[in-house]
Amino acid sequence: MKQRLYAFDDIRAFAALSVIAIHATAPYVTAEPVGFVWNQFMRYAVPLFIILSGFLLYYADRKKDHLKYGQFMRKRLTKIFIPYLIWTLIYTLYKMREELADKGTEALPDVGWAFLCFLPDGSAFVHLYFLIIMFQLYLLYPALRLWVKRRANQALFISFLCTFLTQTWVYVHSVTEWFIEIPQATRIFPVWLFFFVLGMYTAQYKGRWEAWLKRNDILLAFCWLISIVILLADSWITETYGASIKPTVVLYTITSYFLFYHVCTSRPRRKQQGGGFIQWLSAQSFLVFLLHPLILTVLRILPREYGDDVIWEGTGGMLGLFAATTGITLLLTYIISFTPLASILGGVRAGKK
Numbered sequence: 001m002k003q004r005l006y007a008f009d010d011i012r013a014f015a016a017l018s019v020i021a022i023h024a025t026a027p028y029v030t031a032e033p034v035g036f037v038w039n040q041f042m043r044y045a046v047p048l049f050i051i052l053s054g055f056l057l058y059y060a061d062r063k064k065d066h067l068k069y070g071q072f073m074r075k076r077l078t079k080i081f082i083p084y085l086i087w088t089l090i091y092t093l094y095k096m097r098e099e100l101a102d103k104g105t106e107a108l109p110d111v112g113w114a115f116l117c118f119l120p121d122g123s124a125f126v127h128l129y130f131l132i133i134m135f136q137l138y139l140l141y142p143a144l145r146l147w148v149k150r151r152a153n154q155a156l157f158i159s160f161l162c163t164f165l166t167q168t169w170v171y172v173h174s175v176t177e178w179f180i181e182i183p184q185a186t187r188i189f190p191v192w193l194f195f196f197v198l199g200m201y202t203a204q205y206k207g208r209w210e211a212w213l214k215r216n217d218i219l220l221a222f223c224w225l226i227s228i229v230i231l232l233a234d235s236w237i238t239e240t241y242g243a244s245i246k247p248t249v250v251l252y253t254i255t256s257y258f259l260f261y262h263v264c265t266s267r268p269r270r271k272q273q274g275g276g277f278i279q280w281l282s283a284q285s286f287l288v289f290l291l292h293p294l295i296l297t298v299l300r301i302l303p304r305e306y307g308d309d310v311i312w313e314g315t316g317g318m319l320g321l322f323a324a325t326t327g328i329t330l331l332l333t334y335i336i337s338f339t340p341l342a343s344i345l346g347g348v349r350a351g352k353k
Helices: 006-029 031-041 045-061 069-095 097-118 129-150 150-178 193-206 206-215 217-238 246-264 277-283 283-305 314-336
Strands: none
Touching: 006 031, 006 045, 006 277, 006 283, 006 314, 031 314, 045 129, 045 193, 045 246, 069 097, 069 283, 097 246, 129 150, 129 193, 150 193, 150 206, 150 217, 150 246, 193 206, 193 246, 206 217, 206 246, 217 246, 277 283, 283 314
16 A cells, blocks of 8 residues: 655645745736735746655655566657547637637638647647756656666766756856857756755655755755745845745755645644545546646636736736636636546546546
8 A cells, every 4th residue: 555645735835826826926026016026936846846846756666676668668758659649639729719719711721720739849839848957857767766776866066067067057148148059058957957856855765855854954054045045036136036946945945845844744734535625636636737827827817818918917926816717726726627628638537546
């Protein structure tokens, strides 16, 4: 019987809400101080998902001597490839809705061509690059797994150098325009490799890290506080508040991961089995991730089309937009989970574990 890692349900559910918060607050970062701070506080969200993926994959396979590469690829890539195809099509249709409305079926060839152009790099919408990254990391996972098993410290150190240097390159270029620009930086695995390996590394040494965190909880909280202050200062001074690829985010993500890990493993639990909202949201987090930008975009556009340009203005509008996006996304996710579409859209069918 598999041991359920309840702390990771907490972290994954929180990360799902954090991604919604990043996108909901993005238009407010320069106009609303609360929006700026809230947006920066959530910057760990996407890297945290990658860390969780690495941890959970490795932890599930930790007792296996050998990994069947073909079987692993079929299971993992199919799990995200079909939803990727469907959501790329959905977002392509959304992007080209005006052309479809004007030309009708005559626009279908253009839609098909756009769909094919979007597929290789996840550019159909702002968040789909994440799936391209996961494709790459899944392809590398068997080799990374062997590397972590045999030389864990080396794997962690080299992957850190790889990610830190590439992120620094991208960051310096964005601020100063020095160096050659790395094409589609958000979509290449070296930028994110360390987070995936960090998850695997901490899965291998789970007990050791938990014990260290318990002994050093005050130090951990202090390091997290310092890291968010550094990130806020960096984003404000360099005006890179819209970027998640920079060294200060790497630092902030590391401290956030361990802080959340410690808090979630330490909190008392009345039940060690069964359902609950957090476990449900954790299970449906992939669908929530894929769906919410569509809901957010529609909510921002509709008031303008009906002549109401002020509904989402100010801090109150920002909070309302986040609440509305979250509420509608979770409601639609809940409804979809009772349909046969759940699994192909990235969710979990109700009643399945």
